[in-house]
Amino acid sequence: MRIAEVWRVVLVAGAGLVIASTNADAAGGRTAARERCMAQSRASVDANLGAVHNQRRETAIYRSCMQQAGFRP
16 A cells, blocks of 8 residues: 555656646746747838837737747736
8 A cells, every 4th residue: 555655656756747837848848939929010210200110010910920830928
């Protein structure tokens, strides 16, 4: 009976590690997507347009890029 309890603890701990590593991978993917999308939106700035228009344009490009990457903006 004692061996079964030990195996149960080992299996639960292993499952926890798998879930934690999956979340870390997802967070890393989001970070990479965020950096890529921010760079893309900053590159779209037009010096001839006003600040408000540029900000709206950057926001729209960032939002679209994040959604295409499969993340919430």
